[in-house]
Amino acid sequence: MKMRWLLPLGIFVVLLVFLAMGLTRDPREVPSPLIGKAAPAFELAQLHAPDKKLGTADMRGKVWLLNVWASWCESCRTEHPLLLQLAKANIVPIVGLDYKDKPEEGKAWLAQRGDPYRMSVVDLDGRVGIDWGVYGVPETFVIDKNGVIRYKQIGPVTVDALQQTILPLVRELQRS
Amino acid sequence: MIPEVGQFALILALFVTLVQGTVPLVGAARNNVRLMSVAVPAARLQFVLVGLAFACLAWSFATSDFSVANVALHSNSRLPLHYRVAATWGSHEGSLLLWVLMLAGWGFAVTLFSRNLPAALRARVLAVMGLVAIGFLLFLLATSNPFERAIPAPAEGADLNPLLQDPGMVVHPPMLYMGYVGFSVAFAFAIAALLGGRLDATWARWSRPWTTVAWCFLTCGIMLGSVWAYYELGWGGWWFWDPVENASFMPWLTGTALIHSLAVTEKRGTFRSWTVLLAIVAFSLSLLGTFLVRSGVLTSVHAFATDPTRGIFILVFLAIVIGGSLALYAVRANAVGGGAGFGAVSRESLLLANNVLLIVAMASVLLGTIYPLIVAATGGTISVGAPYFNLVFPILMAPLVFLMGVGPLASWRDAPVPALWTRLRWALAVAIVTAALLPFVMGTWMPLVAVGLFLALWVVAATFVTARQRFAGMPQRGWRARMTANSPAWYGMLVAHLGVAIFIVGVTLVRGYEVEQDVRLEPGQSVAVGGYTFTFRGIAERAGPNYDALAGTFDVHHGDRIDRTLHPEKRTYRASGQVMTEAAISPGLFGDHYVSLGEPVSEAGAAGAWSVRIYVKPFVDWIWGGFFVMALGGLLAVTDRRYRVALRPRESAAALPAAAD
Amino acid sequence: MTALARALAVIAFALAGCALAQVVTEDPLDARLKRLETDLRCLVCQNQTLADSDAPLAADLRREIRELAVAGRTDDDIRAFLVDRYGDFVLYRPPLKPKTWLLWLGPFALLLLGAIVWWSVLRRRRAQSTDAVAPSAEAEARARALLEE
Numbered sequence: 001m002k003m004r005w006l007l008p009l010g011i012f013v014v015l016l017v018f019l020a021m022g023l024t025r026d027p028r029e030v031p032s033p034l035i036g037k038a039a040p041a042f043e044l045a046q047l048h049a050p051d052k053k054l055g056t057a058d059m060r061g062k063v064w065l066l067n068v069w070a071s072w073c074e075s076c077r078t079e080h081p082l083l084l085q086l087a088k089a090n091i092v093p094i095v096g097l098d099y100k101d102k103p104e105e106g107k108a109w110l111a112q113r114g115d116p117y118r119m120s121v122v123d124l125d126g127r128v129g130i131d132w133g134v135y136g137v138p139e140t141f142v143i144d145k146n147g148v149i150r151y152k153q154i155g156p157v158t159v160d161a162l163q164q165t166i167l168p169l170v171r172e173l174q175r176s
Numbered sequence: 177m178i179p180e181v182g183q184f185a186l187i188l189a190l191f192v193t194l195v196q197g198t199v200p201l202v203g204a205a206r207n208n209v210r211l212m213s214v215a216v217p218a219a220r221l222q223f224v225l226v227g228l229a230f231a232c233l234a235w236s237f238a239t240s241d242f243s244v245a246n247v248a249l250h251s252n253s254r255l256p257l258h259y260r261v262a263a264t265w266g267s268h269e270g271s272l273l274l275w276v277l278m279l280a281g282w283g284f285a286v287t288l289f290s291r292n293l294p295a296a297l298r299a300r301v302l303a304v305m306g307l308v309a310i311g312f313l314l315f316l317l318a319t320s321n322p323f324e325r326a327i328p329a330p331a332e333g334a335d336l337n338p339l340l341q342d343p344g345m346v347v348h349p350p351m352l353y354m355g356y357v358g359f360s361v362a363f364a365f366a367i368a369a370l371l372g373g374r375l376d377a378t379w380a381r382w383s384r385p386w387t388t389v390a391w392c393f394l395t396c397g398i399m400l401g402s403v404w405a406y407y408e409l410g411w412g413g414w415w416f417w418d419p420v421e422n423a424s425f426m427p428w429l430t431g432t433a434l435i436h437s438l439a440v441t442e443k444r445g446t447f448r449s450w451t452v453l454l455a456i457v458a459f460s461l462s463l464l465g466t467f468l469v470r471s472g473v474l475t476s477v478h479a480f481a482t483d484p485t486r487g488i489f490i491l492v493f494l495a496i497v498i499g500g501s502l503a504l505y506a507v508r509a510n511a512v513g514g515g516a517g518f519g520a521v522s523r524e525s526l527l528l529a530n531n532v533l534l535i536v537a538m539a540s541v542l543l544g545t546i547y548p549l550i551v552a553a554t555g556g557t558i559s560v561g562a563p564y565f566n567l568v569f570p571i572l573m574a575p576l577v578f579l580m581g582v583g584p585l586a587s588w589r590d591a592p593v594p595a596l597w598t599r600l601r602w603a604l605a606v607a608i609v610t611a612a613l614l615p616f617v618m619g620t621w622m623p624l625v626a627v628g629l630f631l632a633l634w635v636v637a638a639t640f641v642t643a644r645q646r647f648a649g650m651p652q653r654g655w656r657a658r659m660t661a662n663s664p665a666w667y668g669m670l671v672a673h674l675g676v677a678i679f680i681v682g683v684t685l686v687r688g689y690e691v692e693q694d695v696r697l698e699p700g701q702s703v704a705v706g707g708y709t710f711t712f713r714g715i716a717e718r719a720g721p722n723y724d725a726l727a728g729t730f731d732v733h734h735g736d737r738i739d740r741t742l743h744p745e746k747r748t749y750r751a752s753g754q755v756m757t758e759a760a761i762s763p764g765l766f767g768d769h770y771v772s773l774g775e776p777v778s779e780a781g782a783a784g785a786w787s788v789r790i791y792v793k794p795f796v797d798w799i800w801g802g803f804f805v806m807a808l809g810g811l812l813a814v815t816d817r818r819y820r821v822a823l824r825p826r827e828s829a830a831a832l833p834a835a836a837d
Numbered sequence: 838m839t840a841l842a843r844a845l846a847v848i849a850f851a852l853a854g855c856a857l858a859q860v861v862t863e864d865p866l867d868a869r870l871k872r873l874e875t876d877l878r879c880l881v882c883q884n885q886t887l888a889d890s891d892a893p894l895a896a897d898l899r900r901e902i903r904e905l906a907v908a909g910r911t912d913d914d915i916r917a918f919l920v921d922r923y924g925d926f927v928l929y930r931p932p933l934k935p936k937t938w939l940l941w942l943g944p945f946a947l948l949l950l951g952a953i954v955w956w957s958v959l960r961r962r963r964a965q966s967t968d969a970v971a972p973s974a975e976a977e978a979r980a981r982a983l984l985e986e
Contacts, residue, residue: 005509008453009502012460015546016495022473022549023487030880031557033924100893126897133922135880135894411889418884446962477884517962525959532951540944547931547940556936559878561886561929568944694867 032133032152039066039141039149040131047098047106047120054095054121056147063173065094065166066141067117067157068129070101071109073137079156080113086162087116092170096120099129099137142166144173179244182232183323189225189280190313192218196306200299204371212299216287219302222309223284230277233322234264243329246270246322252335252751254722262346263336268470268480269322271349275466276312278350278357279305286361286386293382300368301361308360311493319486335722335751344404352397352424356462358390359427362434363459363501366452370504375452375512380442383455385814387438391431392810398424399803410757410772412692412791414799417565420478422545423465426538430458433534435810440527444588446515447524450531453505460498461538467494473549519590526583526591533576540568570628577631577680580673581638585645599645603637618689618794628684635677639670665816672809679802685795696777698785702733706792708769709733715782723747725758726782730771732762744773744788767794870903873912876929877919886929 034040043055067083069076087094096117098106103122110120123129132141133152142151151169153161196218203211233246237260242248250270251263265274283305290298316322365383369375401424406414415421434454440447467490468474472482518524544560551558585591585599611630615621646666652658691706699714713729725745732739742760749756759772774787871888877898879890887895887902898919905915919927931937 002510005449005506008457009499009506012498012502015542016491016499018546018549018553019467019471019473019491019494021553023471023484023491025552027473027475027548027552028883030923030926031555033921126894127901130897130901130922133924135923413889416884475883515962517964520959520963524962525955528958529955532955536944536947536951539947543940543943543947547937550939551936554936557924557926558931558937558940559926559929560931560940561876561878563876563930564940572944572948692871 034149039143042128044121068097068099068139070099071105075156076138083116084114093118098122100126178232179323182229185225185229192222193306193309200303204296204299215299215302219283219287223280226280237264245324245326248326248330248333252333269320278353301364304364304367338749338754338756348400355394355397359459361386362455366455370508373511375448384438388810388814392807395807399800410759417562419474419545420469420476423468427461429534429538433531449509449513456501522591523586523588537572581634584642603641607634607637625688632677632680665813668809668813672806675802675805682795682798690793693790705790723749742771744771
């Protein structure tokens with residue numbers, strides 16, 4: 001049997017491998033290019049104290065989470081109880097980024113469901129979101145003591161994601 | 177009750193195909209006539225059972241039986257009847273059942289028209305089709321049952337996606353599937369030939385009409401999809417190189433290579449292993465398309481709601497069917513290959529170049545479509561979109577289109593280049609000059625427009641030369657005698673090639689000269705676009721059968737008189753609350769006017785100013801006209817007398833026309 | 838003669854269509870932005886270009902792009918701005934990088950390969966002696982009858 005007759009089969013096998021690998025991924029997910037890079041700096045008005053500001057500089061030296069949320073966001077409701085539990089456990093501070101939301105509605109939402117955030121800041125026009133590569137809500141970022149983004153959770157935080165990725169990473173970063 | 181009948185029919189059909197796919201193959205291997213004769217009744221019974229199942233599902237949709245989950249999710253009692261029926265194939269499960277129906281239908285057709293096939297070949301062909309059907313029926317019953325009940329049954333359905341509530345939905349999927357699935361016949365013929373270890377010109381003669389008909393359907397299906405996108409999606413595009421669009425285009429490209437390759441195998445007995453491989457690849461690409469749209473591997477506007485189990489199932493199925501076929505090819509291709517020699521410039525060599533170029537184009541489209549998966553495997557992301565394909569594809573196609581002019585003139589085995597040059601040099605000159613001048617006439621001179629027009633005009637001119645050459649050399653007297661003496665297949669070729677030229681004219685001129693304006697218009701305001709004036713007259717409310725619409729009125733003026741009035745709409749579908757933009761298009765031979773409503777942009781809301789998108793698209797209908805003419809050419813070719821011999825076995829052999837073209 | 842007549846006919850035909858072909862001058866900034874945005878991918882409605890998408894994020898990004906353009910940044914700067922934040926996903930025209938060499942060079946490599954295949958098949962077939970003489974009509978008819986048994 002000449003080698004050239006095997007070529008179509010060979011090409012197909014290669015294709016099959018890539019298709020199989022493709023089945024394990026969600027093609028709609030856009031991984032962040034900011035992982036391993038410095039978190040984009042911001043300084044925004046706080047949700048509950050509009051005359052005061054909070055910025056990335058204030059969080060230097062700590063490992064922290066940035067959670068992008070909004071009162072109009074349906075999926076945020078599914079992760080909210082988990083965030084409340086995480087906040088109660090006091091492992092890592094969570095800063096909320098109220099994305100393209102009306103501050104009154106954001107406050108009301110938190111008052112109704114509980115506030116897991118050390119502090120929330122308001123991103124009225126979404127510019128900070130764009131700087132952080134936010135394309136859907138909710139999203140959660142893990143930032144280390146030097147202000148470098150180490151992980152991005154796309155979509156609601158799940159128990160699996162917390163237990164297998166986020167918490168181990170946070171503990172490792174806190175140790176260093 | 178009826179859904180259960182449908183489900184039971186599918187289960188029975190599975191058992192029938194299990195028999196159909198195995199017994200005749202054993203029979204053919206052992207030359208056992210009784211076992212082989214199981215094929216025809218099995219295939220016919222399968223068709224009846226699948227047809228029954230499909231009718232049950234369609235009935236459930238027509239009568240709005242919301243106790244069937246599929247109906248509850250995809251239909252609504254206020255949906256007009258024709259859309260309720262079309263909703264039968266509006267979901268993953270329903271469209272899969274349509275696939276299976278088409279497969280059974282093609283199998284049934286093969287049983288009707290194959291009486292003169294050698295028994296072993298007939299048995300093998302039907303068995304292979306049965307094997308494919310087993311996979312699909314298993315998939316349906318195991319993971320995608322359309323007859324699942326919704327308990328408790330909702331009072332009202334969720335409605336068919338408004339995007340699909342359109343005449344395009346009624347025709348596009350059935351046409352497309354007729355094409356995709358039709359290639360299964362060529363595939364079955366190829367596998368049967370490999371299994372039998374023999375392939376001759378008769379085999380090619382048998383395969384050819386089946387393949388050409390499937391190709392015609394696919395051509396129409398793709399064309400309808402493109403037209404539908406154009407008028408339904410509201411932003412004037414007609415091809416997005418979306419993965420699922422590519423998934424239909426790749427079998428088309430391969431199918432085109434296949435019908436040309438079959439012509440060579442039939443007439444000259446060469447290209448045999450090529451033809452077999454092309455038949456396998458064409459159907460494999462159809463199957464791959466099925467995978468891409470239902471597995472969720474790639475993002476696509478066409479993708480059905482996905483489920484990882486389904487993806488794995490289809491992938492395994494692909495591995496077995498395609499892997500098995502290509503392995504069989506690897507082992508047996510040598511036995512069926514071979515054939516006479518031919519010169520460096522000859523019709524064979526040109527058709528070989530045709531095959532190679534089409535396959536290279538298909539492979540490039542495949543590469544671009546799959547590339548995001550390749551990059552994702554190494555942890556990155558990438559998007560491969562229209563800018564890539566619009567650059568790569570025309571470059572690959574240009575040499576092919578050029579050769580399309582030369583091919584029909586070249587003689588078999590050896591075509592002396594000086595003779596070709598003498599015949600074609602005038603055509604070349606006319607094409608170059610006209611293509612160089614026309615852009616000036618259209619407005620701005622653009623080099624790409626000139627190139628595109630050159631290719632199209634070259635094909636037209638060369639086709640005329642071919643026709644004149646043929647008529648001049650005929651012994652018959654009088655044009656009527658000469659016309660009828662040529663075979664429909666030859667006319668089909670000319671017509672199809674002209675279709676390609678028409679298509680190229682459309683694409684070139686629309687991409688070169690289309691105009692788009694995004695404007696804010698108050699009622700009474702006008703805007704000038706592309707030499708016409710569009711005046712916005714205001715908005716009126718209108719109630720449709722299952723939607724409420726805000727209908728705009730636009731007068732289009734050319735000079736003083738009003739050419740036409742357009743009514744674009746913004747529809748809110750009551751059941752789902754979804755808002756759809758219905759563009760208003762006024763088609764014309766030389767171009768379309770296209771108006772699409774955006775949003776109200778003033779304090780006065782719907783009664784005030786609106787953002788509006790206005791397009792003037794020259795020659796855009798030539799795109800689909802070209803495709804239609806191509807399909808027409810294919811249809812002409814199938815009516816050739818040589819293929820009708822199959823229905824009249826007693827016809828004397830002397831009446832067969834010589835294969836002179 | 839017929840060639841000339843053909844050419845004239847085509848030109849006359851096209852003249853009729855030229856009425857639709859006048860180019861409208863639009864604001865050069867808008868034209869530039871439209872060209873740029875047509876090659877960018879919306880991250881929310883991932884099957885639409887940034888130019889066509891109605892998603893809120895798309896509107897925000899179009900606003901950012903406009904501000905950058907007005908501030909004097911080049912097209913490359915704007916694309917870099919988006920790629921820094923969203924990765925290569927946002928470009929519909931894949932950039933030329935090592936990871937896309939196969940993509941961009943592939944088709945042309947395939948074309949070359951195709952040409953080589955064509956040439957080698959040709960050489961093989963040209964060498965074959967052509968011993969098949971076209972059979973007489975009677976012989977052909979007999980052969981067909983035999984084949985159709």
